[in-house]
Amino acid sequence: MLQQKIPATVITGFLGAGKTTLIRNLLQNAGGKRICGAEACTEDDIIELTNGCICCTVADDFIPTMTKLLERENRPDHIVIETSGLALPQPLVAAFNWPEIKTQVTVDGVVTVVDSAAVAAGRFADDHDRVDALRVEDENLDHESPLEELFEDQLTAADLIVLNKTDLIDAAGLQSVRDEVASRTERKPSMIEAKNGEVAAAVLLGLGVGTEDDIANRKSHHEMEHENGEEH
Template identity: 45%
Template sequence: MSLEKVPVTIVTGFLGAGKTTLIRHLMRNPQGRRLAVLVNEFGDVGVDGDLIRACADADCPESNIVELTNGCICCTVADEFIPTIEKLMALEPRPDHILIETSGLALPKPLLKAFDWPGLRSRITIDGVVAVADAEAVAAGRFAPDEENPGEAGEAGADHETPLSEVFEDQIACADLVLLSKADLAGEEGVAAARQIILAEAPRPLSILPIHEGEIDPRVVLGIGAAAEADLAARPSHHDGEDEHDHEDFDTAIIEIPEQKDPQALAAKVEALARTQKILRVKGHVAVEGKPLRLLIQAVGPRVRHQFDRPWGASPRQGRLVVIAEKADLDVDALRAALA
């Protein structure tokens, strides 16, 4: 057996930032490595895992792709995450590199701590933590603290953090590299503004690179050599010192969608809901009359994209959309009524 540690790259970033697109690009360009992938989703319907399995090949067969749904692995380190990593390490042949795509609401630091556990630290090293950030959303202040609403009783020095800003800051604080996605939508000024916001939040110097459609030289992402599990003190978290945490500020709903006649009309409904109900993320598949392919719906806020991806095959032509929002903004009955 080889005593060389297997490198792991953790890909973090908020909902819809482009993590899956980056993972798919790395799978298509493995640089001679045999890969394994662990993908985690906040919701019962595994859309991202489906997209990643579609890229399975000899360098990363489908048996090397594991999906964990309905929750964030940062909350289930002992129960789900570590057994899954053990399963990937037991594959024959053993992977040369493991990619982990966290849920968009996951905090990276609990995963870093897990790799320092005795059963793992002698066999695995965290090569790097890569944060994917939506340049347009960052530049627009979507993840900024709420300066107009201080903490309880408006006391001096009260915490202005919102659920969004807290998750975003934790992801940036753990990163070795930040990739600015949607750079084409943000434009040069937006990319420059996003870069300044991220540098202001980062607790240490960071490399920040713009990307388009997840494309970047894999050698920049794979081979950082950070050994992040041994560098925890330099990666602060809002939850340092806590025994556990949860994601009670966010919630998810699964909305069943009947067969559609017009994809554009459905996209318009999703966009309207994002604006009126402050929906953070929508993703899923829908059946369209007369079309043998599934319609993939992907929405980040009011930005909606849709395309036909692959045949339904033997699976029922039942459309389902995963909707994620802050708990206070999620009105499931209104969602069903609007999308029915």
């Protein structure tokens, strides 16, 4: 009998949007599921991808980590992967099509966490300067793309968008955030509101999308430029 594929949820968003808080809440309220994520596993098992150019390094980092998880005697019911606040989700999702992984794991969904207060104030991240400084520090990251493009790439990859920190803005501000986010992607993933990263596990887990099979429809700006023959 074939083993059922383990679902994996990818959590993405800029530094400070509330990804880690959302994951911590999720793991504390997992409803009996064995979830492997940054707060539930030993340090060796943490999957936090700090390199924005995952497509170049994923074979070195991602595949062995996933293999280790899959070799456990007690296989997890669900895997939660947090990208760094600088990394794009597209290359990571594409990596789930690697032969060693595709037969055992599927991307249940990509969840993009948005800092609503920052967007309402006309920013994409709470601390633009810090995000930019971290990009410069990491030689592997794409330093050229403006944050605006990276924000749009995160939204384009999403199956679910969490508008976090909605308690920090009023109703008019929230509507402006919804309009702004919707205008940034031609795809129209579901949007939900949250404060303090509090989203029910039943909402985050069980999207059942199989995102790796749809990644061709979620191209980043970088990928589009390559296809059009533009130098980056």
